[in-house]
Amino acid sequence: MISATVAQQLIDKLGKENVIAEKEDLLVLGYDSTPGLHAMPDVVVYPTDSEQVQAVVEIARDNKIPFTPRGSGTGLSGGSIPVNGGIVICLNKLNKILEIDEENLTATCQAGVVTLDLFNAVAEKGLFYPPDPGSQKISTLGGNVMEDAGGLRGLKYGVTRDYVMGLKCVLPDGTLLDTGGKSVKDVAGYAFKDLLIGSEGTLAIITELTVKLIPPPQDKRTFLAYFKNIRTAGEAVSKIIAAKIIPSTMEIMDKATINCVEDYVKIGLPREMAALLLIEVDGHPAVVAEEAAEVEKVLKAVGADDVQMAKDAEHAGELAAARRTALSALARVSPTTLLEDATVPRSMLANTFDLIEKLAEKYKLTVGTFGHAGDGNLHPTVLCDERNEDEMKRAHAFYDELYEQVLEWGGTVSGEHGIGIAKKGYLAKQIGPGGVAVMKRIKRSFDPDGLLNPGKIFADDQE
Amino acid sequence: MISATVAQQLIDKLGKENVIAEKEDLLVLGYDSTPGLHAMPDVVVYPTDSEQVQAVVEIARDNKIPFTPRGSGTGLSGGSIPVNGGIVICLNKLNKILEIDEENLTATCQAGVVTLDLFNAVAEKGLFYPPDPGSQKISTLGGNVMEDAGGLRGLKYGVTRDYVMGLKCVLPDGTLLDTGGKSVKDVAGYAFKDLLIGSEGTLAIITELTVKLIPPPQDKRTFLAYFKNIRTAGEAVSKIIAAKIIPSTMEIMDKATINCVEDYVKIGLPREMAALLLIEVDGHPAVVAEEAAEVEKVLKAVGADDVQMAKDAEHAGELAAARRTALSALARVSPTTLLEDATVPRSMLANTFDLIEKLAEKYKLTVGTFGHAGDGNLHPTVLCDERNEDEMKRAHAFYDELYEQVLEWGGTVSGEHGIGIAKKGYLAKQIGPGGVAVMKRIKRSFDPDGLLNPGKIFADDQE
Structure with missing residues (x-):
């Protein structure tokens, strides 16, 4: 349960219509598409821009409340289940396609835009956004980025990672970070963008993204x-x-x-x-x-x-x-x-x-x-x-x-669904204890208090 | 100056012929291709496999000696200048192409293989490795990965990042980390490989890599x-x-x-x-x-x-x-x-x-x-x-x-040469103090003692 004060702080920042605390409404937001997994959030918020996401993160951080981002909940490893309760930050109202830039062949969207909506919008301009996860009709781009979603066209066209040029995101300490953009090459500083892609919502909350478009096949x-x-x-x-x-x-x-x-x-x-x-x-x-x-x-x-x-x-x-x-x-x-x-x-x-x-x-x-x-x-x-x-x-x-x-055989325990809750046990087998140790240090360097999407990726004996 | 004991430890592990400590020999290894930059290493070692790199890192760590990896020194931002002296780990003897896998369309190489040598070797099998930095006749693949080198074919075929599928590397704590491989999709755990690409030799030392090959244009x-x-x-x-x-x-x-x-x-x-x-x-x-x-x-x-x-x-x-x-x-x-x-x-x-x-x-x-x-x-x-x-x-x-x-205009201070020493002053202007702060935390999470390639990327007031 969150306190009435925190609830009021959230309502002050986001408006009453964007803060849900009724038990029956919360129930459905404790699932994603992974069978057998559920946990109740204490409150669900629907920010409508990056600054509101930032405000929610600051409230959560100040009050030491865990917070878990989610989109449409089509994930298949439990990555958006709020295992410790707290605040669920639902990004589905961040659903604007901000720009389709035909000169630079890029599109800039909010994180809650539905994958197929972007595909259709750019197709109208004679352009092509290839990533097509199975759930493209309801999945959001933010979720696609966080899971590095693949799809049916992956073989030739690659996965979500191959199309992300820039990310705007809120870090667990409340920093609004802009990384990458419309330049097709950028090696200034560590590759934040590339680290964040596939990080399953455990390092930052994506609020906007710029993706590469290509000419469609004829x-x-x-x-x-x-x-x-x-x-x-x-x-x-x-x-x-x-x-x-x-x-x-x-x-x-x-x-x-x-x-x-x-x-x-x-x-x-x-x-x-x-x-x-x-x-x-x-x-x-x-x-x-x-x-x-x-x-x-x-x-x-x-x-x-x-x-x-x-x-x-x-x-x-x-x-x-x-x-x-x-x-x-x-x-x-x-x-x-x-x-x-x-x-x-x-x-x-x-x-x-x-x-x-x-x-x-x-x-x-x-x-x-x-x-x-x-x-x-x-x-x-x-x-x-x-x-x-x-x-x-x-x-x-x-x-x-x-x-x-x-x-x-040199394979992996996850090609596109992520570790989430469902596959924690397998991760160390693949990347070794040394790999897990570095991952945990990276997690801590972004999220020292462990409030962002806790209970994911690392097995309990690794946390 | 390193002590006679440390010198002997290095010789014991690598052999006398792979440890250089004569001043006149060291002089040339204090440069890369950036005008006006030079610093003297105390000793230069030439490991011949991953385990020798690991041994050198362990000796450096135990004795708190800074260590700087380098390849052919074609870098244009001073990234491989040993600014604090110490051990320069020269990877040019890790020069074997280990495998060209025609079924999976991959090549696995040691980090010191020259870019053009790989290009030619795969071309003989009717395959194509597109990244072609200006210095391809002498630059090494490890250096290409660390700088995320571009080239003349980048527009259509992308940069080095787009071809790296797996990395074997030695972390500053001596861990040998294997990340990625021949699977074309892999989302298990954080994207180490993608973080390491373009990290300018400040997070890990690459010893081997697996790259994607494609059919050549006809x-x-x-x-x-x-x-x-x-x-x-x-x-x-x-x-x-x-x-x-x-x-x-x-x-x-x-x-x-x-x-x-x-x-x-x-x-x-x-x-x-x-x-x-x-x-x-x-x-x-x-x-x-x-x-x-x-x-x-x-x-x-x-x-x-x-x-x-x-x-x-x-x-x-x-x-x-x-x-x-x-x-x-x-x-x-x-x-x-x-x-x-x-x-x-x-x-x-x-x-x-x-x-x-x-x-x-x-x-x-x-x-x-x-x-x-x-x-x-x-x-x-x-x-x-x-x-x-x-x-x-x-x-x-x-x-x-x-x-x-x-x-x-939404551009970047470096498209392909990196920050190194030469462009430290510009980084914070691009990614902001928040971005630099996260980078420093990442650096510390890999290299708490700051021994790996010190003096790079971060301006003095950020270190």
Whole structure:
């Protein structure tokens, strides 16, 4: 509970309509999209500009109240759950696109702008903002930056990090920091911007950002390739890259996912196949034609069981939309969906599919795997029921064994979802105690009192 | 002076041949490529693997001796000058390319590999490592990472940062930290790698790195555009980008630079022109043909006084090589060359040329300007004589006034050369005292005793 004095201070700064303290209203802001996680905030505030964020941080700091930033809550590792209560700073009212600069090819937005809204706004000016996380229709740019969100176009176009040129943010001590901007090169001082990207809301609160835009691809071709053996799909991905073709998209769905998605969207996916790859090549029409032919050649050589070309743009859009429903489609069929985010060097993809299959069998689990195959980034998803203690134990053993091998292959425990609460246990295994020690020193150098988004990233014995 | 005991410890770990303590040998390792800066190291060591670097750091730490890493010393801000003496750790013997992985499109190298050697080695396998700093024939990859080096291809292909996937480094406390790797996405923990890139050797010593490779462009076309008015050249750059063409290269030389370069390389550059742009478009032949036509159209529309196409690849190579000589060519004609690194949003280029001209006149200085116009990154170079006190005063006043305006335009005091010793005074002006305070806390979190590369980046009153 926060005191009436603090509540009044918040209302004085933000206005009554932007301070929520009723229990039933607070309830929904204690979740994000990670199953099984919840914590109650004491109060939720909706600042409408950077200065209001700064004012809230100052009130929190003066009163030693923990504070947790959030956007739309589409995170998948619990990064915006207010584990210690306190103030939740909801940035969704910071939703203005401030400028689209066609001369410098940049856009400047407030942090609460929805990803797809920016995409559409720049598309109207003939420009392209590539990052397209699965949740792009509701996720905010601030959240994308804080998690370094990927998406379906990551393979060719990179992730959120590759487009952030400047950040305005409020530090835990109340400093308003402006870092980077419209200059395409800037090496003055440490790379704050680059450190803050992917810091999961634990070092600063982003209030504004400037992103790079690029000319859009003129043409695109979309394929579906079906495989009776998922290992072959993994080999196909590696072979396409080794043939020096970088498609914009190479997404995979396994049999369980194909079936759940087909139940959900009914577009005629072949239920008997072990895997499908959704592949898109884009760019100049001449390049697209050549690359499409080359991709088809590689797919046939590697032994794809069927290759279909999307009939037209509408059909291609339908296929991409179907892939985007994968998580929701899987989530419909079981009470609990444990989604993971294992990422390996692409050459290890085929082995990773084998491993997932082997471990699912060993631990008697139903696992649906989908993800950004071209990035080596897979989301093996255990369909389970959290009330079944034994099943949950097996699910965790499955992930433990999977990650152990993934790390041995030079992979990572998170390609795009972050550590948050959900994966604290794995971090030290990946970066070692020395790495964790430096991270904690960095955290302290930004946030000596540990008030900003506490309880995240570091396991309890590391805090 | 270091003690005989410490010298012996170093010899025990690295071998006699890798420890240099003779004064005449040390002298040359107290310089980098920044005019007017020198400091004597007490001892220089040449480790041959990561563990030897770690051993040296441990000896330095145990004996509280400052230590400064360096590569080939091509830096232009004094970043590797051992201002407090101590141990210089020269990484040039860490010169092995460890692996070129054609399946994952990565290369793993020791930090002392020369940039062009990597470029050539991967080119042999039909792959492409784009970063090409002016000093690529002698600069090392470790130095490139520490300065986040740019190059002539930065406009389309980005800078060193855009290609670093993994780093192995030794922290000031002796920890060997492995961060990133061959996975194309990795968001587990804070972005160490991204913080270390551009940290100018003040947070860690890089010993190995893994970089991303890409398929090479299949075709290329090279233009020279001449302008009787340099402002028009700036406008041409903005208009080409605004036409949604991203050439691989758009380099500028002003009249003074054209004349010095022509004196030096004698390839028939027109001495009467106020500026030339060297423009390259590359990629698929069909794209190159279209973009070349479009570039030519924009150049004519904006009022270029002459546009010439390179006759063939050899001629194109000659032109790029001529541009690469700009700094040396300018340096030949005056006792002192003060090179700066102002960078502005591209739309401000034309105004920046005007400003440089106006300030050169105001302060009665000879200024040659060249640089990466496409990146908004200019190197206005004052040709002067450090023995002329009044001229030096005017030169500094010139830069002060220039940077004040550049910062007002949203630019930066360094696009690619770093702060080092040379530009300490400007940093706080750009990032503010709040930014400097956080930087210092980060520095302390890595290096509490301040032994790693002391005397850099922070002005004396900030240390």
